[in-house]
Amino acid sequence: MYATRLAAAALAPAAGLGIIAASAQALPVDAMSCKELWVKRNQIYKANGYCFKTEKAIKYFGNADCYIDVPLSKKEMKRVMTYRHWEEGRGQRLLIA
Numbered sequence: 001m002y003a004t005r006l007a008a009a010a011l012a013p014a015a016g017l018g019i020i021a022a023s024a025q026a027l028p029v030d031a032m033s034c035k036e037l038w039v040k041r042n043q044i045y046k047a048n049g050y051c052f053k054t055e056k057a058i059k060y061f062g063n064a065d066c067y068i069d070v071p072l073s074k075k076e077m078k079r080v081m082t083y084r085h086w087e088e089g090r091g092q093r094l095l096i097a
Contacts, residue, residue: 041083044076
């Protein structure tokens with residue numbers, strides 16, 4: 001647990017994400033479940049009109065009003081990469097939406 005918090009502390013300043021808002025309360029990234037990380041990561045794409053390709057993502061988010069190209073800002077891309085980092089760290093096979 002201590003090593004996980006150290007890794008989070010090292011990654012967070014670089015990504016600008018020490019704590020990510022999850023529902024009404026802030027939740028440290030290292031405390032999120034794999035599903036929470038997956039949802040947070042894909043919410044960024046959904047907010048930008050991404051057309052999901054996997055059945056799981058389409059079922060969860062839908063593809064209404066989606067676009068083919070999704071321009072993410074640098075801040076959004078950093079958030080996506082942070083979530084992906086933590087998903088991979090938990091040994092989860094990433095499903096690219």
